[in-house]
Amino acid sequence: MELVENKTFDQERALYGTRDLLVRHCQFDGPADGESALKECRDITVQDCFFNLRYPFWHDHNLTIAGCELTPLCRAALWYTEHAEIRDSKLHGIKAVRECGDIKISRCDILSPEFGWSTRGMQMEDTHVESEYFMMRSDHVYLDKVDFKGKYSFQYVQDMVIEHCVLDTKDAFWHAQNVIVRNSVVKGEYLAWYSDNVTFENCLIQGTQPLCYCTNLKLVNCRMGGCDLAFERSQVEATLSESPASIRNPLSGTITIPAETEVIRDIPGADGEIRVQAAE
Structure with missing residues (x-):
């Protein structure tokens, strides 16, 4: 050489x-x-x-x-x-x-x-x-222990895994497909609108109007105490260890929360089930 x-x-x-x-x-x-x-x-x-x-x-x-x-x-x-x-x-x-x-x-x-x-x-x-607009339209992405700040991140991404990260963002994961976020903090409004097959596991999620217009959305053992107006028009299966301030018009699936919260149903077809199951 x-x-x-x-x-x-x-x-x-x-x-x-x-x-x-x-x-x-x-x-x-x-x-x-x-x-x-x-x-x-x-x-x-x-x-x-x-x-x-x-x-x-x-x-x-x-x-x-x-x-x-x-x-x-x-x-x-x-x-x-x-x-x-x-x-x-x-x-x-x-x-x-x-x-x-x-x-x-x-x-x-x-x-x-x-x-x-x-x-x-x-x-x-x-x-x-x-x-801003970090990783837009990218695929097969893996992030571990990344400290991120900026708007409009991960839009249109596909096949992505994120672990042990702190994401301070807004309008993140719009139109994203096949994404898993584990053991991370996700802060920012309007999270993951119009996404498909996105999963959050053991995450802290904060910000207004998260996870709306989603399909095949899944949350496992996540905290959403800093959120309101969550899950609007989404198809979702969620088990939360901390309830959001409010849930609006989930279309289908089951959202299990540890404590009562405000549930808004003001459109036809908002048939998602809300279960209250106190932590043992």
């Missing part, structure tokens, strides 16, 4: 199309303001580098990024890239990952609106994220 070390690059396509390369302690910055430094590369490892220019990692294969900083000026950093691992790095440019496949991210700090769109096979752990 060829080594490139302690250099500064600012020209267009500085290392375009290279193979079997280790780039270490380099800076991609300067007055030439060149784009696409490592485009169309294969079998590349980048360590302890600084990226302040646009579009560095497009159409790459077998990429490792470790200990790097991608600044807000490093826009759209990874697009159309396959088989990449990113660890111990800062991704602070808008649209940092899009239309990629088989991406592993760990111990990173991500400040990136519109991150992760249309990505297939994302694994992320021990990472802080701030983003």
